[in-house]
Amino acid sequence: MYVPLRTNDMKNSLPARKTKIYFILLLSLLSFLAPNAVTGQDTIVEVLIPASGFEMDADLYANTLSGDGGDWFANPVTGGDSIFDSYGRSIDSLTSQIVDDPWNSALDLTFTGSKLNHDPNDWKWVESEANPGKNDIGKVYFHYAKDNADEQWIFIAGDRLDVTGTSYFDFEFNQVPIIRNTDGTFSSNGNDGGRTENDFLVSMAYTNGGTSAVVTYYVWQLVGTDFNWVNVTYDPADVIAISNSDTVYLPDDSKAFGRNFYEPYQFVEAAINITGLLTEVIADKCVGINVQSIVGKTKTSASITANLTDFAEPIPMDLNLGKASIVYNNGDPICSNNIGTFPKVFVEGSTYDPNSLVFSIALMSLLIVLILPSTVT
Ligand SMILES: [Ca+2]
Numbered sequence: 001m002y003v004p005l006r007t008n009d010m011k012n013s014l015p016a017r018k019t020k021i022y023f024i025l026l027l028s029l030l031s032f033l034a035p036n037a038v039t040g041q042d043t044i045v046e047v048l049i050p051a052s053g054f055e056m057d058a059d060l061y062a063n064t065l066s067g068d069g070g071d072w073f074a075n076p077v078t079g080g081d082s083i084f085d086s087y088g089r090s091i092d093s094l095t096s097q098i099v100d101d102p103w104n105s106a107l108d109l110t111f112t113g114s115k116l117n118h119d120p121n122d123w124k125w126v127e128s129e130a131n132p133g134k135n136d137i138g139k140v141y142f143h144y145a146k147d148n149a150d151e152q153w154i155f156i157a158g159d160r161l162d163v164t165g166t167s168y169f170d171f172e173f174n175q176v177p178i179i180r181n182t183d184g185t186f187s188s189n190g191n192d193g194g195r196t197e198n199d200f201l202v203s204m205a206y207t208n209g210g211t212s213a214v215v216t217y218y219v220w221q222l223v224g225t226d227f228n229w230v231n232v233t234y235d236p237a238d239v240i241a242i243s244n245s246d247t248v249y250l251p252d253d254s255k256a257f258g259r260n261f262y263e264p265y266q267f268v269e270a271a272i273n274i275t276g277l278l279t280e281v282i283a284d285k286c287v288g289i290n291v292q293s294i295v296g297k298t299k300t301s302a303s304i305t306a307n308l309t310d311f312a313e314p315i316p317m318d319l320n321l322g323k324a325s326i327v328y329n330n331g332d333p334i335c336s337n338n339i340g341t342f343p344k345v346f347v348e349g350s351t352y353d354p355n356s357l358v359f360s361i362a363l364m365s366l367l368i369v370l371i372l373p374s375t376v377t
């Protein structure tokens with residue numbers, strides 16, 4: 001199989017490395033002379049899985065950036081760390097999933113008469129081709145990992161059949177699962193307007209006009225008397241989002257839209273420091289949320305009342321996001337990030353050996369989940 005390689009793929013050969021050094025020197029000079037020069041976003045997010053970090057380069061193969069990071073798939077030439085095998089099977093299905101969706105097909109399942117901020121119990125689906133083609137999903141990719149600082153990252157990606165115009169690709173994270181029923185409806189037992197307070201939505205807007213994707217972060221919160229999506233400002237350092245300006249490749253076993261490549265601006269991916277984003281909403285880092293399902297879907301505009309178009313099957317998940325792990329400080333259990341101590345009511349009511357790491361960490365975690373939201377200030 002012939003696999004066209006990017007310049008970075010040649011880095012193991014000495015002449016290519018020399019060329020690259022000269023190129024970097026030239027770029028450095030140019031950037032000095034031209035302060036407004038555009039720089040690339042490509043970077044490696046240093047999470048623990050993949051072991052060599054995750055390349056954010058809008059390319060799906062590992063080892064295509066300097067430093068040899070991991071990616072969704074192993075590099076067919078040089079290998080590397082990956083999230084999936086060549087068939088798209090997860091190395092760890094508890095933290096990573098690919099969902100395939102029909103495309104250019106009357107058998108596709110799509111929304112009808114459903115809006116972004118509707119109660120999911122009011123959403124409807126039909127068997128129908130997704131229109132327009134820029135909203136037609138072929139694959140949805142998800143991965144979760146921690147970094148060395150114990151911060152949590154989510155990696156999301158999606159694609160579109162037609163690259164014309166701006167597409168809006170949403171990932172919705174729900175604490176009570178959203179379930180697609182066979183009768184054309186969805187159901188959710190969330191108590192707050194069909195969802196749960198602090199459910200969140202990450203929306204990626206991307207176009208064929210540039211590689212930067214715009215990420216908007218919404219949190220499900222009470223607005224007046226009703227719950228709705230609230231647009232929350234975040235630290236830009238917590239989000240990296242990029243679309244592909246080059247043709248990028250997939251394994252033959254995991255084709256997208258029937259081909260082993262994405263044409264330019266057909267693929268979008270984002271890395272989100274969810275520890276950082278949750279902190280924008282939940283100030284106490286000891287408190288977190290448990291995500292039970294993830295829904296990848298498209299919509300017609302950036303509005304919170306936008307019509308929903310295509311969706312991939314909801315992904316069942318069990319992710320604890322934002323919950324601190326427990327460490328001991330002079331015998332006192334504290335949040336791993338050293339923000340706040342656990343409430344005395346909990347410590348005094350417990351019998352434990354603070355010097356023992358064996359002390360029922362699991363029970364403590366459970367109690368913290370149950371107690372902290374109402375007792376920590
Ligand atoms: Ca890559």
Ligand SMILES: [Ca+2]
Binds near residue numbers: 102108110137312
């Ligand atoms: Ca679909």
Ligand SMILES: [Ca+2]
Binds near residue numbers: 137
């Ligand atoms: Ca589709």
